[in-house]
Amino acid sequence: MDVQIERVNxxxxxxxxxxxxxxxxxxxxxxxxxxxxxxALRAVSQxxxxxxxxxxxxxTFFRAFSLKPRGEHVVTVCLGTACHVRGGPKIxxxxxxxxxxxxxxxxxxxxxxxxxxxxxxxxxxxxxxxVDGDYHAQTSIRKxxxxxxxxxxx
Amino acid sequence: MKTPAKIKTVKAxxxxxxxxQRLRKADKRQVLTVSAGTCGQARGSxxxxxxxxxxxxxxxxxxxxxxxxxxxxxxxxxxxxxxxHPHDLFYQKVAPTHAEAIIGQTIKQKKTLPNLLYKxxxxxxxxxxxxxxxxxxxxxxxxxxxxxxxxPTEIDDYFAVGGYGALIKALTSMTPEKVIGEVKASxxxxxxxxxxxxxxxxxxxxxxxxxxKYIICNADEGxxxxxxxxxxxxxxxxxxxxxxxxGAYAIGAxxxxxxxxxxxxxxxxxxxxxxxxxxxxxxVGTNIxxxxxxxxxxxxxxxxxxxxxxxxxxxxxxxxxxxxxxQRPPFPAVKGLFGKPTIINNVETWGTVPLIIxxxxxxxxxxxxxxxxxxxxxxxxxxxxxxxxxxVPMGISLREIIYDIGGGIPGGKKFKAVQTGGPSGGCLPKxxxxxxxxxxxxxxxxxxxxxxxxIVMDEKTCMVDIAKYxxxxxRDESCGKCVSCREGTQRMWEIVRDISEGKGKEGDxxxxxxxxxxxxxxxxxxxxxxxxxxxxxxxxYFKDEFEAHLKDKRCPAGVxxxxxxxxxxxxxxxGCLACKKSCPTDAIQGVLKGVHIIDLAKxxxxxACLEACKxxxxxxxxxxxxxxxxxxx
Numbered sequence: 188m189d190v191q192i193e194r195v196n197x198x199x200x201x202x203x204x205x206x207x208x209x210x211x212x213x214x215x216x217x218x219x220x221x222x223x224x225x226x227a228l229r230a231v232s233q234x235x236x237x238x239x240x241x242x243x244x245x246x247t248f249f250r251a252f253s254l255k256p257r258g259e260h261v262v263t264v265c266l267g268t269a270c271h272v273r274g275g276p277k278i279x280x281x282x283x284x285x286x287x288x289x290x291x292x293x294x295x296x297x298x299x300x301x302x303x304x305x306x307x308x309x310x311x312x313x314x315x316x317x318v319d320g321d322y323h324a325q326t327s328i329r330k331x332x333x334x335x336x337x338x339x340x341x
Numbered sequence: 342m343k344t345p346a347k348i349k350t351v352k353a354x355x356x357x358x359x360x361x362q363r364l365r366k367a368d369k370r371q372v373l374t375v376s377a378g379t380c381g382q383a384r385g386s387x388x389x390x391x392x393x394x395x396x397x398x399x400x401x402x403x404x405x406x407x408x409x410x411x412x413x414x415x416x417x418x419x420x421x422x423x424x425x426h427p428h429d430l431f432y433q434k435v436a437p438t439h440a441e442a443i444i445g446q447t448i449k450q451k452k453t454l455p456n457l458l459y460k461x462x463x464x465x466x467x468x469x470x471x472x473x474x475x476x477x478x479x480x481x482x483x484x485x486x487x488x489x490x491x492x493p494t495e496i497d498d499y500f501a502v503g504g505y506g507a508l509i510k511a512l513t514s515m516t517p518e519k520v521i522g523e524v525k526a527s528x529x530x531x532x533x534x535x536x537x538x539x540x541x542x543x544x545x546x547x548x549x550x551x552x553x554k555y556i557i558c559n560a561d562e563g564x565x566x567x568x569x570x571x572x573x574x575x576x577x578x579x580x581x582x583x584x585x586x587x588g589a590y591a592i593g594a595x596x597x598x599x600x601x602x603x604x605x606x607x608x609x610x611x612x613x614x615x616x617x618x619x620x621x622x623x624x625v626g627t628n629i630x631x632x633x634x635x636x637x638x639x640x641x642x643x644x645x646x647x648x649x650x651x652x653x654x655x656x657x658x659x660x661x662x663x664x665x666x667x668q669r670p671p672f673p674a675v676k677g678l679f680g681k682p683t684i685i686n687n688v689e690t691w692g693t694v695p696l697i698i699x700x701x702x703x704x705x706x707x708x709x710x711x712x713x714x715x716x717x718x719x720x721x722x723x724x725x726x727x728x729x730x731x732x733v734p735m736g737i738s739l740r741e742i743i744y745d746i747g748g749g750i751p752g753g754k755k756f757k758a759v760q761t762g763g764p765s766g767g768c769l770p771k772x773x774x775x776x777x778x779x780x781x782x783x784x785x786x787x788x789x790x791x792x793x794x795x796i797v798m799d800e801k802t803c804m805v806d807i808a809k810y811x812x813x814x815x816r817d818e819s820c821g822k823c824v825s826c827r828e829g830t831q832r833m834w835e836i837v838r839d840i841s842e843g844k845g846k847e848g849d850x851x852x853x854x855x856x857x858x859x860x861x862x863x864x865x866x867x868x869x870x871x872x873x874x875x876x877x878x879x880x881x882y883f884k885d886e887f888e889a890h891l892k893d894k895r896c897p898a899g900v901x902x903x904x905x906x907x908x909x910x911x912x913x914x915x916g917c918l919a920c921k922k923s924c925p926t927d928a929i930q931g932v933l934k935g936v937h938i939i940d941l942a943k944x945x946x947x948x949a950c951l952e953a954c955k956x957x958x959x960x961x962x963x964x965x966x967x968x969x970x971x972x973x974x
Contacts, residue, residue, distance in 0.1 A: 207660050249645050249646050251643075251645035268566035268763075268794065272796060272802050280947060305645075310567075310722035310794075311418060312417060312420070322382065327952055
């Protein structure tokens, strides 16, 4: 994906290029591109007069940021304690097998990115899987295949 | 009467509140209250709401009944649920297809629909009213209770339950010192983890002479298994904002930040809406209500770092930096955000403040135990029948929560442990079930109150696996600043991982205990200082399980993948083919109505067969009987 530097500049300008807004600006960029492209990080560094190393430091410290492009659909498997005791890890393994990728990676066709999260706070309806922002309650190993099919068609 | 465009005086706000209270009282329509928090929506409550509205329109009953979309009612197991006021009829697990019957029969003909009533999983008894359901009986929902009365996107609903009345009281009849005195006298302690007395913290910030001070609402609910803060922010955002404004007035702050997890989109949405509404009405800004009090809200979204729940790390993150904690003192109350005195309290703490101001410290201090006052919200999850958010007075026993409110363990399984306090907490065994819950008793038992996560585990949960789980979480979330935490959590995880894989060595447990102590002693912030708790508490109460993994290479709960095998129990197998169909590697052989056999060479231990089998014929633990059968085969 080509990064439009003007777009990144606009994100910075919207938050008055304040240094304290760094995380919020990175969140805006990630919402637009689904990851943090290198050129965008450089532009943010210039706009906010923060050394690139510190921008990258923040971008790599927080789990929500990705420096790698993400797929069309993002599958997030919750691994919170409640989901863990109800079989969350088994669900993640099934996704790994079906999609043939490890958490954090994207399928070669760019369709799916697989991710795990420490807790989504929907512990009562676990194990929870979120695909593109849709919450799927009480998932099971068997539901994984149909979930993938459902989103592959979209 | 509509709420005016701007509310400029105390009198005007009083009038708005009175008007909304009167309107609600005068509204004789029946109300269908539908829970639509994140959990409810995940279970399809938005579709239920659409279907109900369509049915109401079709039956031309708009004048007689209305739908109120609210946040979480706490009984997540029963989502989506509907409470029908004024009779408090409780319908659970409602689907869009039920809408016609609810409107046609319950509303029109006053007939109860038995299939939608709550049925006790243990006794099989049904309950029609909310109060009659065992889940609610022992609760005291002073903080969460209003969730069911409020559409969180409508400030008028909050006014209708007397909202912002506490702010008026504080601004007009109490000095900041008196507010602090009241909070101190109430005995309120921080609900986010450590349980520091809230009023004492405020007093320290009040005493600072700086012209600029800040307050922060910690909504970075990072403990896996806890979600009361999400529920409160989603379901009653104004309650939290009102508490923050009272706190700001008390310490002399002019700006407040809400640091909320990005993983909580609905909470972010509702709190953003609530702040916009306050701005529109002129209830934030300069000289609010003409009372000489000025205040602004900001929202800072977290980016997925557990350590940012620690005060100084959170401050760094709001300042746009890497979320690493720093040495204290100076405490944030003296030198915090942008170098100014800052008070950080958790969502639940802020949400409790308006209550204390409204009803008084004495009323609040009557609830709870000597050292721990008021109620606490727990998220009761894991292997439990009635999962959900429960608000109980401090001092209640674990047994009451798990059995009386939670309805016990599903599937007739045995209780093994309850994990409290998240990754800083610990696992408590059966012998601690009668422990009265307060800050001190939990700490003494080797766990902590934490933010209130309560994860119930049954006999099929492996405690070595749980210790490994938390260590994996902590080594991942350790910010890396202190060597003891960065390396210590990593090494502890490696040792426990090896034990769980059957590669443990003699002396591992002793090494683990020594390391745990070192990490505790040498780390700077709460994350490292408590990182050993999950290991130490599981070692303390479940040492036999560690030893079974270590010496006998057995996982008694049948979880640790290297130490188990999947078997079909011939006496239970009905030959239904379900497991065979579910197997991704075709490792199961068998014909219809014949006993199935798992080919261990092909089996990848994915667990699909166990999940597919309805007859509990798939087992993971090798016991003697099965070994014999294997030999006979």
